Amino acid sequence: MTESKAVRFLSIGEAMLELSEQQAPLWAMNVAGDTLNTAWHLKRLAGEAAEVAYFTALGSDPFSARIEDFIADAGIDTRFIRHQASRGPGLYAISLRDGERSFTYWRDRSAAKLLADDGATLAAAFGWADMAYLSGITLAILAPEARERLLAALAVARDEGVTIAFDPNIRPRLWESAEIMRATLLRAAKVADIILPSFEDEAQHFGDASLEDCARRYDTDGSREVVVKNGGRDVAVAMGGRCSHHAMRPIEPVDTTGAGDAFNAGWLFGRISGNSPEKSLARAHALATHVISHKGALV
Ligand SMILES: Nc1ncnc2c1ncn2[C@@H]1O[C@H](COP(=O)(O)OP(=O)(O)OP(=O)(O)O)[C@@H](O)[C@H]1O
Ligand SMILES: O=C(O)C(=O)C[C@H](O)[C@H](O)CO
Known part of the structure; x- marks a missing residue:
């Protein structure tokens, strides 16, 4: 019997300390961060079927x-x-209103802002990976030269056969300007094969009128896979130049932190495993609803 080789999944970004209020006056301190959340869920789903590595600086x-x-x-x-001995980890705290989260950040001098400073480590990591995953947050926290270095490394990796997955995960506060944010997100999406945006954010910052508008903007030539997440509402999947809608079952969330990250893990695991889009979506949505039924990003 031949054993199939484990897929090597590289996730790139910032792992932080997370403060999540439990019963007053108690707060839980956990570890989270969008790209780490996806890596964590993916490893739990895949077990031995995937080798998962996290790329960051601490x-x-x-x-x-x-x-x-x-x-x-x-x-x-x-x-x-x-x-980076002179720096420490970033920290964020979750505020909740009717289950919808917002974040306060203390991350201006976190070590992760220097994660793409060393081209040799980037090249080694991409050389190891079958699939690499990053988000708009990964790019937002970098200095302009480091951003360019990471974008260039992504392009080389893609040319060499690494599948690139990207979640724009729009966080305007982390960027120096709205123009730079939009331009950089579009450049990253151009070197990605799988794009996982969230409709509410995309509509607000790119003016998309519909899920299809969003999917088409990211998949201009029909060569990409785009899944447009949408809270508890319909999700759109663009593949092979065609766009389909899929109804999702909404729930009352306890804390929406990390919904999109869990969804991404479910989708990527499904696709890595060769599952159909329908089965991958069902898994992604089930995992996301599980996460938003609990406080904090990781359950
Ligand atoms: N109220 C809800 N009911 C059911 N599912 C939900 C709800 N909110 C989110 N989800 C699930 O989570 C997915 C991602 O939602 P959304 O686009 O709101 O996340 P996000 O803003 O990217 O989250 P985050 O950035 O905090 O990880 C949805 O497509 C859906 O599957
Ligand atoms: O906002 C960030 O930078 C985070 O990584 C914190 C949360 O874990 C993440 O946004 C949830 O998607």
């Missing part, structure tokens, strides 16, 4: 060590994590 302090231990304990490979 400090050399005890809280950075906790983050790294958390990642390693999840079975995620930490070989591409670099350390």
